[in-house]
Amino acid sequence: MPILPLPRLLSLHRGLILLAVALLAGCAIAPPRTDDPLQKVNRKVYAFNDTLDKAVLRPAAVGYRKVTTPGVRRSVDNFFTNIELPVTVANDLLQARPSQALGNTGRFFINLTVGVGGLFDPASKLGLPLQTTDFGITLARWGMPDGDFVMLPLLGPSTLRDMWRYPVDGYFFDPLSLIAKNHGFNFGEYYLPQVLYVVSMRAQLIDAEGFLQTAYDPYAFMRDAYRQRRLYLLYDGNPPAAVVDKLQGVDQQGFDPDELLEQQKQWEKQHGSSQPAPAQTPVPSKN
Structure with a gap:
């Protein structure tokens, strides 16, 4: 039975770390969003995912940090980052970007050999930086629109377009999934590497939790951070x-945050949201 690429389940959280760094450099006020028609269901799924994280993932990540050193954790992260590069290379080719595919292929093999199976990252020192993409970005380059924002159980934030990256990348391109499909395992051993990666990624995010915990509306923060991260990847x-400007809504003539806040409150009331309006969710400025 093929498995989904669990090493990609926390891509949103990676984006949140980058967003947090950007927030230190400068912020702009994002207008409230009224383009989330599935918000009522999405918030329930977000609450479920958050409960699961607090009950399972975070305790496992805390335990992982206690029994490993920073050097060990860095090597584990390097290994899984490198082993997932074939997904990026395949999508580079689908996007008709041969130079990117060649560069990522070179990075993969350098780290696989000189980097001792990917435990180290000599490719970055040689001028081959990490570049990632996926089938959702491929569809975007082919002209497919985002579609509605959706919060997927276990998988986290996505859109109707981006959700296709899970079955396509996971079934056709992900090395760990390919190994699992072509080898017989009696006790589900093929899940162990992916579980280790998820735990290791969650451990990295413990230091960045404060940004989400202090957000005016954590759900809106994650939703908008996801959209921004995907835009920057594209x-x-x-x-x-x-x-x-269009994403942030500040391209509107006579932009007035106070007026938009009132509009958002009215929209939330009409759509039955019990959460506060996300009008003051900070986003990176374009400067």
Whole structure:
């Protein structure tokens, strides 16, 4: 039975770390969003995922940090980051980006050999930085729109377009999934490497939890952080200013945060949300 690429389940949290760094450099006020028609269901799924995290993932991550050294954790992270690069290479080819595919292939083999199976990262020192992409970005480059934002059970934030990256990347491109499909395992041993990666990634995020915990509306923070992170991936970290303005809603003539806050309150009331309006969710400025 094929398995989903669990090492990709925490991609949103990686984005949150990058977003937190950006917040230190400068912020802009994001207008309230009224383009989340599935919000009522999404918030319930978010609450479920958050409960599961507090009950299982976070305790496991805390225990993992206690029994490992920073050097060991860094080697584990390097290994799984490298072993997932074939997913990026496959999507680089689907996006008709041969130079990126060649660079990521070189990075994969350098770290696999000189880096002792990917435990070390000599490729970065040789000028081959980590670049990641997936089938959701591939569909975006083919012109498919985002669709509605959805919060998936266990998997976390996504959109109707991006959710296809889980079955496609997981079934066709993910090395760990391919190994599992082509080898007989009697006791589900193939899950252990992926479980280890999820725990190790969650351990990295413990130090960044404060940003989410102090957010005005944690659900809205994650939703908007996800959308921004995907936008930056689509444009290789440099989206056009007009696209960023449209995402943030500040391209509207006569932009007034107070007026939009009132609109958001009315929209939340009409749609039955019991959470506070996310009008003051900070987002990275374009400067």
